[in-house]
Amino acid sequence: MIEDRKIIEMNIADTIMERPYGFRVNKRHFYLYPITLGKTYLLSRLIESLDMKADIIKANPYMEALRLCQEKKETVCQLLSYHTLNKKEELFNNRIVNSRCQFLRNNLSNEEMSQLLVIVLTKDNTDEFIKYFGIDRERKELAKVSMIKNKKGNSITFGGKSVFGSLILPACEKLNMTPQQIVWEISFSFLQMLMADTITSVYLTDEEKKEARISNDRTFVNADDPKNMAKIKAMKWD
Numbered sequence: 001m002i003e004d005r006k007i008i009e010m011n012i013a014d015t016i017m018e019r020p021y022g023f024r025v026n027k028r029h030f031y032l033y034p035i036t037l038g039k040t041y042l043l044s045r046l047i048e049s050l051d052m053k054a055d056i057i058k059a060n061p062y063m064e065a066l067r068l069c070q071e072k073k074e075t076v077c078q079l080l081s082y083h084t085l086n087k088k089e090e091l092f093n094n095r096i097v098n099s100r101c102q103f104l105r106n107n108l109s110n111e112e113m114s115q116l117l118v119i120v121l122t123k124d125n126t127d128e129f130i131k132y133f134g135i136d137r138e139r140k141e142l143a144k145v146s147m148i149k150n151k152k153g154n155s156i157t158f159g160g161k162s163v164f165g166s167l168i169l170p171a172c173e174k175l176n177m178t179p180q181q182i183v184w185e186i187s188f189s190f191l192q193m194l195m196a197d198t199i200t201s202v203y204l205t206d207e208e209k210k211e212a213r214i215s216n217d218r219t220f221v222n223a224d225d226p227k228n229m230a231k232i233k234a235m236k237w238d
Contacts, residue, residue, distance in 0.1 A: 008132050011125045018187045020086075021119055025107050032119055033086040034187030037167075042091060046079050052121075061122055065114035076117055077105040083120050088184045126192045135196050144212045145202050171195060 013019075020031035035043075050072055056064040069076050081100040082091060090096050104113070130136050160166045171182045171191060182191065204212065 008125075008128060012129060012132075015125070015129070015187065015189045015193065018190060021123075023116065025104065028103075030084045031086070032080075032083045032116065032123075034189065035083070035120075035124070036184050036186060037163075037188045037191060038088065038183040039082065039091065040188050043079060043082055046075060046082070049075055050079075057121065061118045062114060065117040065121070066110060069110040069113045069117060073105065073110070073113070074101075076113060077101045077108075079120065080104055080113070080116055088180075124189055126189050126196075129189075129193055130196055133197065139196075141212070142200065142202070145204065145208075148204075148208050148212050149202065167191070167195060174198070 015034075018034045020033045022029060022031050024030070050068055052068065053064055078097070078101050081097050081104060084100060085091050085096065108116075168179050168182050171177070171186075171194070172179055174194075175182070177185075
């Protein structure tokens, strides 16, 4: 359990730092960069064409990755090529992508390729982080609160039906960045965690609080205060 906690905390640190994974092929050095929202959409068709077996990926990712490298090597090389490029201009430059793809195909064994494929297929730990921090439980509580408030209020909410209104626009407003910066310059895991753990305050009467069964024990730490840095690092997220 302690070992699992350490692994999760290291993964969280990597997500915060947006740390890429470095590897060498012959004398050349490459990085597998954190995937952005834009790259997620760019690669969706490639990933779909791999026709991965989700149950095997969960049980034995290396076995499934090796099968894909043997049966669909060209597609895997294309996928890895995109993951080693980090700028929008490079990602949309077919000459650069194809050149990188050919180099990887000619210089990586199936075993080496499968190890890299496992990394890119299992790198998004957002769901794990959300459970680790208890954000999933808070989402359920917020949903209950919203239902209770909507019963008694007169407000009606429209919009937020697509990624534009539910993610990109709120992120632009919170970070004071352009849509293109949100889509291409921030890792998708970082962006999801940033939006998932935004502090939200809702006023409840005693009656509403009792109906929602919401506890009064809710602790927040001001991360802007340097005095709290040690406290943040030492926090236990049970």
